[in-house]
Amino acid sequence: MxxxxxxxxxxxxxIISNIFLNLDKKKISMRTNQIWKFYYQKGYFDPKxxxxxxxxxxxxxxxxxxxxRPKIKNKQISNDGTIKWLLELNDKNLVETxxxxxxxxxxxxxxxxxxxxxxxxxxxxxxxxxxxxLSAHEIVNxxxxxxxxxxxxxxxxxxxNIVYMGMGEPFYNFENIKKSIxxxxxxxxxxxxxxxxxxxxxxxxxxxxxxxKEIGTYLALSLHAPNNKIRDSIMPINKKYxxxxxxxxxxxxxxxxxxxxxxxxxxxxxxxxxEECAKQLSKIMSQxxxxxxxxxxxxxxxxxxxxxxxxQTSKFMNIIKGYGHIVTIRKSRGDDIxxxxxxxxxxxxxxxxxxxxx
Ligand code: SF4
Numbered sequence: 370m371x372x373x374x375x376x377x378x379x380x381x382x383x384i385i386s387n388i389f390l391n392l393d394k395k396k397i398s399m400r401t402n403q404i405w406k407f408y409y410q411k412g413y414f415d416p417k418x419x420x421x422x423x424x425x426x427x428x429x430x431x432x433x434x435x436x437x438r439p440k441i442k443n444k445q446i447s448n449d450g451t452i453k454w455l456l457e458l459n460d461k462n463l464v465e466t467x468x469x470x471x472x473x474x475x476x477x478x479x480x481x482x483x484x485x486x487x488x489x490x491x492x493x494x495x496x497x498x499x500x501x502x503l504s505a506h507e508i509v510n511x512x513x514x515x516x517x518x519x520x521x522x523x524x525x526x527x528x529x530n531i532v533y534m535g536m537g538e539p540f541y542n543f544e545n546i547k548k549s550i551x552x553x554x555x556x557x558x559x560x561x562x563x564x565x566x567x568x569x570x571x572x573x574x575x576x577x578x579x580x581x582k583e584i585g586t587y588l589a590l591s592l593h594a595p596n597n598k599i600r601d602s603i604m605p606i607n608k609k610y611x612x613x614x615x616x617x618x619x620x621x622x623x624x625x626x627x628x629x630x631x632x633x634x635x636x637x638x639x640x641x642x643x644e645e646c647a648k649q650l651s652k653i654m655s656q657x658x659x660x661x662x663x664x665x666x667x668x669x670x671x672x673x674x675x676x677x678x679x680x681q682t683s684k685f686m687n688i689i690k691g692y693g694h695i696v697t698i699r700k701s702r703g704d705d706i707x708x709x710x711x712x713x714x715x716x717x718x719x720x721x722x723x724x725x726x727x
Pocket of ligand 1: 486488591
């Protein structure tokens, strides 16, 4: 049975018209609107709350559509206000979602897979093998659960931006990502525009161009190295899609989309933070419209990499700025709850181990 949050507006309309063959077009649209708004604007996830719908319609909806949602297994709140939820999916797999508030806006970082195949050496999620791709409803529900928890329904938005930067490589789950974004963008529902959504990729070249045409949000490229030698050593995916290949597709994305691409670069002490690396990175940045997010490395138990010093980080940033590029430093958030960039995994793995011990 299909889950409600797997349906876009037109899918729902189709189901309603299949169920109620006797309804005319106007009534089908009216019912679809009502139900869609109950779910996505009011946060009514139980059809019992669809108060003004006739019992016959409710009954048939429940026969056709599954309204199950993931459960919150654990919730951690960082000293800096970051919140991390560990969600248990209906099949008992676990994923993590992180809410990151800042002065004037807040971002929700969502996962696209359970585990990840890419095995980036500095990333804790990459140590966990891929278990599965998330379905559209498992992705959309991360946002719905966060809205519920933040009591955002009918009130001022507490989630301004959505970033697909949690567990997994979004472009290895392309169709479900695309469907989830269609649902997020519906202006009668959650209403996130293209400029409020960023999809991050480690450079799955064939899907970069496809995303420009079929998805159209902001793109973030997890580059993390200024040449193939270093990138090969920290991101095995580079052996399949090397820097030149990725740059070529990013140029196409920028032309199609008309927006700058965010380059994500985690600074690893004595690996990719030298002055020479900064110069090489500047050359890459000159090739297409982009801006750079420098990310402080967040260590996790057992990792061999170290965080770059503040001094080296400033030097690196100033060299790039000297070439006329836009650079920001992303402050580490939620690292006390292992909710920061590249740290997602621990809680879900620990949870699994505990279950096995029971
Ligand atoms: S950085 Fe992203 S793509 Fe790389 S292993 Fe971690 S989750 Fe996967």
